[in-house]
Amino acid sequence: MISKKHITDRFVSYVTIDTESDPKSETTPSTAKQWDLANALVEELKSIGLEDVSIDENAYIMATLPANINEDVPTIGFISHFDTSPDFTGANVKPQIIEEYDGKDILLNEKESIILSPDDFQDLRQYKGQTLITTDGTTLLGADDKAGITEIVTAMEYLVQHPEIKHGKIRVGFTPDEEIGRGAHKFDVSKFGADWAYTMDGSQIGELEYENFNAAGANVVIKGKIVHPGYAKGKLVNSMYIAQDFINSLPRMETPEHTSDREGFFHLHNMNGDVEKTELQYIIRDHDREHFEARKEVMIKLANDINSQYGKEVITIDIKDQYYNMREKIEPVMHIVDIAEEAMKSLDIKPLIKPIRGGTDGSQLSFMGLPSPNIFAGGHNFHGRYEYVPVESMIKAVEVIVKIAELTTKYKA
Numbered sequence: 001m002i003s004k005k006h007i008t009d010r011f012v013s014y015v016t017i018d019t020e021s022d023p024k025s026e027t028t029p030s031t032a033k034q035w036d037l038a039n040a041l042v043e044e045l046k047s048i049g050l051e052d053v054s055i056d057e058n059a060y061i062m063a064t065l066p067a068n069i070n071e072d073v074p075t076i077g078f079i080s081h082f083d084t085s086p087d088f089t090g091a092n093v094k095p096q097i098i099e100e101y102d103g104k105d106i107l108l109n110e111k112e113s114i115i116l117s118p119d120d121f122q123d124l125r126q127y128k129g130q131t132l133i134t135t136d137g138t139t140l141l142g143a144d145d146k147a148g149i150t151e152i153v154t155a156m157e158y159l160v161q162h163p164e165i166k167h168g169k170i171r172v173g174f175t176p177d178e179e180i181g182r183g184a185h186k187f188d189v190s191k192f193g194a195d196w197a198y199t200m201d202g203s204q205i206g207e208l209e210y211e212n213f214n215a216a217g218a219n220v221v222i223k224g225k226i227v228h229p230g231y232a233k234g235k236l237v238n239s240m241y242i243a244q245d246f247i248n249s250l251p252r253m254e255t256p257e258h259t260s261d262r263e264g265f266f267h268l269h270n271m272n273g274d275v276e277k278t279e280l281q282y283i284i285r286d287h288d289r290e291h292f293e294a295r296k297e298v299m300i301k302l303a304n305d306i307n308s309q310y311g312k313e314v315i316t317i318d319i320k321d322q323y324y325n326m327r328e329k330i331e332p333v334m335h336i337v338d339i340a341e342e343a344m345k346s347l348d349i350k351p352l353i354k355p356i357r358g359g360t361d362g363s364q365l366s367f368m369g370l371p372s373p374n375i376f377a378g379g380h381n382f383h384g385r386y387e388y389v390p391v392e393s394m395i396k397a398v399e400v401i402v403k404i405a406e407l408t409t410k411y412k413a
């Protein structure tokens with residue numbers, strides 16, 4: 001259906017454009033270089049035959065593939081993001097193409113002795129004999145989520161070229177800044193005008209996700225008192241010791257490295273301090289809404305208990321919700337998940353239905369009125385030098401998009 005060379009060339013053309021986002025920026029997009037790919041995508045969408053192609057002042061891209069049937073069927077959407085994570089550099093990406101992968105170690109970078117090994121990343125073994133695209137060991141690859149963009153553009157191109165495949169109206173959306181949690185912030189759901197959508201932003205082939213973490217961020221500030229250490233008895237209050245008490249009082253096994261599946265956690269991801277002041281930054285995650293609220297209460301109660309011990313406020317805590325589990329918005333319209341599952345099964349892809357241990361644009365979009373489950377884009381080991389994507393997985397994702405478009409014609413708008 002889709003040639004390996006065609007989809008590989010398209011993917012490589014995207015990942016070699018640096019689109020790293022910046023959480024410290026207050027603009028949208030957060031980096032000017034995201035416009036480079038955004039503007040190129042606009043022209044490409046026009047060139048493959050889509051209509052109503054637009055890009056707004058914040059670099060949100062939308063386009064339409066008109067229906068080729070007269071029946072009144074739902075309008076569906078496919079959405080991906082074009083920024084890459086600031087966790088690891090996305091500048092000067094030099095993709096390497098490994099034909100007929102032999103199942104053994106892949107030398108990414110001889111000079112720095114960087115190896116992508118199935119001993120460390122066991123998922124590699126399932127792609128023996130396939131074509132892999134990897135990094136050169138010095139950058140991330142950008143399959144998150146340029147694989148998703150590649151798949152959506154390729155699927156729309158295929159549908160334009162094959163009018164015998166019947167489908168309703170399809171909307172396409174590409175966003176900036178998903179990697180810093182802002183991908184859906186300025187997405188115009190009413191302008192998009194779809195009944196539901198699918199984000200093509202999952203990992204390995206077969207993934208189908210319609211639930212994610214409830215999420216909050218907590219900023220904990222501990223105040224101390226500095227006094228000359230030679231005369232400090234009964235006077236000095238070391239904020240770092242109080243911070244240590246706070247950290248150690250949270251459940252030690254309820255952290256990312258000790259949890260999986262639907263288990264939630266407290267994650268201390270940054271700390272900075274001296275005697276007078278220490279700041280702790282946490283993220284709080286849980287799939288269950290009641291457990292999520294309970295986790296926030298645990299942190300607040302702990303801060304209050306420590307303040308009581310000192311007889312004054314030495315700890316302040318500010319907790320802000322970030323996003324919620326999209327499951328509560330998708331369960332009432334579960335047929336949209338059923339369609340994706342049927343599409344995969346019809347293509348001999350085993351659906352891997354599991355909760356996302358993270359967030360997704362689909363979560364925010366679902367709460368904005370656009371239910372949006374997440375489908376695999378094929379990549380692995382996102383946000384780092386060991387990232388890779390099998391070309392065959394991208395081709396399968398294209399086939400899933402096309403099949404979803406076909407299956408949706410069985411439903412009435």
